[in-house]
Amino acid sequence: MKNWFNRNTVHFAIIGIFIVICFVYFAPAWQGKVLIQSDVTQAQAMQKEIMDFKAADGKAPLWTNSMFGGMPSYQIWVSYPKNIGTHIMAGIKGIFPYPIDIVLLYLLGAYLLLNVLGVKPWLAAVGALAFAFTSYNFIYIEAGHANQAYAIALLAPVVAGVLWCLRGKHLLGASVLALSLALEIRVNHIQVTYYLFIALLILVGIELYHAIKGKKVADFLKSIGFMVIATIIAIAVNAGLLWTTYEYQKHSIRGKSNITSEDRGSEQHGVSRDYAYQWSQGVGESITFLIPDAYGGGSNDKIDPNSNVAKVLSSKGIDVSQVPPNYFPNYWGDKPFTSGPWYFGVIVVFLFILGLFIVKGRIKWWILAATLLSIFLSWGKNFSLISDLFFDYFPMYNKFRAVESNLVIAAFLVPILAILAVHELINNRKGIDKLDKKILYSLAIVGGISFIVWALPDLFLNFQTSNHQQWVQGISQSVQDNGFGQSLGNALVQDRADIARHDAFRSLIFVLLAGGVVWLFAKDKLKAPVVVAALGVLILIDLWGVDNRYLNKNSFVEKSQAQQYFFKPREVDNLILxxxxxxxxxxxxxxxxxxxxxxxxxxxxxxxxxxxKLMRYNELIERQFSRSINEDVLDMLNTRYVITNNKAGTSQSIQKRDQAAGNAWFVDRVTFVKNNEEEMHALDSFDPKKEAFIHEEFKRQLDEKRLGRSTNASIELTSYRPDHLIYEYSAPNDVMAVFSEIWYDKGWKAFVDGTEIPILRADYVLRAAQLPGGNHKVEFKFEPSSYFMGENISLVASIVLVLSLAAAIWLENRKKSVVSPTVK
Structure with a gap:
């Protein structure tokens, strides 16, 4: 044990430094404060009913009625207690407060990968900082995209496991791959995992080419075999999560439409192209990789009191502090809005380009290919030549929206090659041909772009949105002063240019400093430790400064303040409750x-x-609520209250709807419809208490001869738990009951006095059942086999994972020393 500790002293020191850096940056989190995040607030609202029942009886329901009439709660929050990943992530979160836990995972994962790539510890630590502090890694945290941030943090360990497998450390690599991939899947941001899968396909293709070329196909296939086994274990560990998600997505807006949508134009699988491409990275906007605010920064930046816009407003006696942050947006790209730029770091980009010149081997070509593809795909509608190919033909690609998220791969890989460049420089300086020129070329590319934007900002950038003139006209019309509107437009363009010039100059200074350090080392004027330390400090200062614009101490508030700020009930809420x-x-x-x-x-x-959301419910929204609100549909959804604003928007009022149909009711007649379009059209005008529309596909599940009228019949909900509803009813004859509960056939079961009966779909989205006459009890239970069987599979796979990881660690510790594989 003592020898093991001595061998790993440097690693422990570096981890300690990582913790100190996180402590300094996130001091408010150590003090018990929390972030104000709109997405987290939305999640807490979604989860409220689930958590209330969990607090009451210790068991979270698998269904919730808190949104869209009802939906599976495992699409919002569920524990998966038999999944080992659940307990590992809970342990990490229990030790380190959010978001320190995420940033530490960023750091430790990248540090592991760079060590696997043969980079020495202190340089690997610099690389970990370069990756962790990439701007969007912090912007995702600030926005509340916690699952996405966790998924990004686990990219590096997954790749580390893959590389170990490919380099011959099969058991250790497979165990690390199985564990990291299991956690990657468990944090449940499949989009990030999917983009990693695309990048790894490129890596495997390159490795296959070299295996064939080097006549080592057998070794390659052996590595692939271990990776396949590891992947199967990781998938099995997450069987409950993946099975329920796969089952659900086919019935969601990510699956096939049921009818021809007025918005989409035709039936389709996955999300619409416009929806997926709405957040496409601009081609020119990619300059933010090295000049952070070249496109203005974020959409919600406040007006600078010293800006040109502020001066124009002040000249008209307008108080700048009262103007909403997004009214004069500094951001001028084509995305609807953005929280900030994708900034990789100007020093990191400089070193990345240098790496393209001096790093040898297939790792470089993989990083370059995967990086370029991720950038091309992030451009979406701005580079449809490639994006459309993936959207139309690549499996599952059309299930995801916000294609700019492809940049998580570039943001992950660019710092890796940057550090490999420094690694190559330190270890093989004298063996690099024409090193001086390669350094100068790299410096000229990055420094030259920075210099041009600083000296001549409008040479390539116009600082105007695509609707700039319409915006100016709108301002002019609102104040009845064309000159004032034009002055504001010109001032806003000038402010954007000034912001770009400022950051271009900033980038120019940083790249010149870093270039000077590298040049002095190439000339044997500096020692390697000094170079590593200097680059580490410069990279951290650079990235820290940009991250601090979007996530800083002012982002944190006391817990009590955050809760009251977002969830303070209004008078109308209290009255309804x-x-x-x-x-x-x-x-x-x-x-x-x-x-x-x-x-x-x-x-x-x-x-x-x-x-x-469920596809059927989304179609109901599009058809029955998009132009005007269909009161009949509100009735069938048992909508008892509508909350509205007064004309000034200063107060709210309640409309009580006594005509709401209730929890359940008996209808006098059933009308069968031939298709989904006819069923939806039938809802345009009808009395849900008297008539139910049922698709012909359910016709054989009921007895039309027993469809009686509901005279002197009654039904009442007597016990409510979202995934277990109990009704009691009395009817003199057989009746057709409709329930104001959302139909979903993957887990709901109905029972009359303990005997299972079929559940029918009525009125496009509701549940219905044919009930026998008499006094009876009806129960609805949500018991999806995908969840319960998936959980049992997870338990077995989790045990296998723990045993394999323990065996790998034991075998590694038997060795007297660990030799890190080198980069090929």
């Missing part, structure tokens, strides 16, 4: 009802927010 009748719904029109989950914190919400 006085109604203790179970399972009625609320439509809140004071917010965008189908893009905001906040009302779900207090009520069972007709609307909500989710990136993968």
């Amino acid at each position: 006085m109604d203790k009748t179970p399972d009625y719904r609320v439509l809140d029109l004071t917010v965008d009802p189908f893009q905001n989950a906040t009302p779900s914190y207090f009520h069972k919400n007709v609307g909500g927010y989710h990136a993968a």
Whole structure:
């Protein structure tokens, strides 16, 4: 043990430094403060009903009625207690407060990968900092995209396991791959995992080429075999999560549409192209990789009191402090809005380009190919030649939106090659042909771009949005002063140019300093440790300064303050909550009802927010609520209250809807429809209490001869738990009951006095059942086999994973020394 500790002293020291850096940057988190994040707030609102039941009986329901009438809760929050990844992530979060845990994972994962690549510890630590402090790694945290941030943090360990396998350390590599991939999948941001898969396909292709060329196909296939086994274990560990997600996505907006959508134009699989490409990185905007605010920074930056816009406003007596942050946006790219730039670091980009000149071997070509592909794909609609090929033909690619997220791969790989360049420089300086020229070329490319933007900012950049003139005209019309509107437009363009010039000069200084360090080392004027330390300090200062613009101490507040700020009930909420009748719904029109989950914190919400809502419900929204609100559909959804604003938007009022159909009711007649289009059209005008529309596909599951009228019949919800509903009813004859619960056939079961009966779909999205006459109890239970069987598979696979990892560690410790594989 003592020898093991002595061998790893440097690693422990570096980890300690990582913790200190996180402590300094995130001091408020150590003090118990929390981030104010809109996406986290939305998530808390979505989860409220789930967490209330979990707190009451220790068991979280698998279904929630808090959004969109109802949906599986495992698309919002679920524990998966038999998954080892659940407990590992809980342990990490228990030791380190959020978001320190994420940043430490960034650092440790990249540090592991660079050590696997043969980089010495202190230089690997610099590389870890370069990756961890890439701007969007912090912007994702600030925005509340925690799952995405965790997934990014686990990219490096997955690649480390793959490389160990490919370099012959099969058991250790497979074990690390299985563990890291299991965690990668468990944090549940499949989009990031999918982009990593594309990058790894390129790596495997390159390795196969070299295996064939070197006549080592057998060794390659052996490595692939271990990787396949590791992947199977990782997938099995997450069987519950993946099975339920796969099952659900086919019925969500990521799956096939049921009818021809008025918005989409035709039936399709996956999200629409426009929806997927809405957040496409601009081709020119990629200059932010080395000049952070060349495109203005974020959409919500406040007006600088010393800016040109502020001066124009002040000349008209307008108080700048009262102007909303996004009214005069510094950001001028084509995305609808953005939280900030994709800044890799000007020093990192300089070293990356140098790496293209001096690093040898297939790792460089993999990094270059994967980086370029991720950039091309991030351009989306701005480079449809490649994007459309992937969207149309690459499996599952059209399931994901916000294609700019492809840049997580570039942001991960660019720092890796940058550090490999320094590694090559330190270890093979005299063997690099024409090193002086290669350093100068790299410096000229990055420094030259920075210099041009600083000296002549409008040479390539116009600092105007595509709708700039319309914006100017709108301002002019609102104040009835064309001159004033034009002055504001000109001032805004000048401010954007000044911001770009400032950051271009900043980048120029940093790249000249870093270039000077590298040049002095090439001339044997500096020692390697000094170079590593100097580059580490410069990179950290550079990236820290940009990150601090978007995530800083002012982003944190006391826990109590955050809770009260977002979830303080209004008078209308308190009045509605006085109604203790179970399972009625609320439509809140004071917010965008189908893009905001906040009302779900207090009520069972007709609307909500989710990136993968059920397709049928989404189609109901498009057809019955997009132009005007269909009151009949509100009735069938048991919408008892509607919240509205007054004309000034200063107060809210409640509309109580006594005509809401209730939790369940008996209909007098059933009308069969031939297709989904006809079923949707039938909802345009009908009385849901009297008539139910049922698709012909369910016709054989009921007995038409037993369809009686509901005279003197009654039904009541007597016990409510989202995934277990109990009704009691009395009917003199067989009846058709419709329930104001959302239909989903992957797990719901219905029972009359303990005997299972079929569940039918009525009125496009609701559940219905044919019930026998008499006095009976009806139960609905949500028991998806995908979850319960998946959990059992997870348990077995988790045990296998732990045993294989223990065996790999034991075998490694038997060796007297560990020899790191070199970069090829």
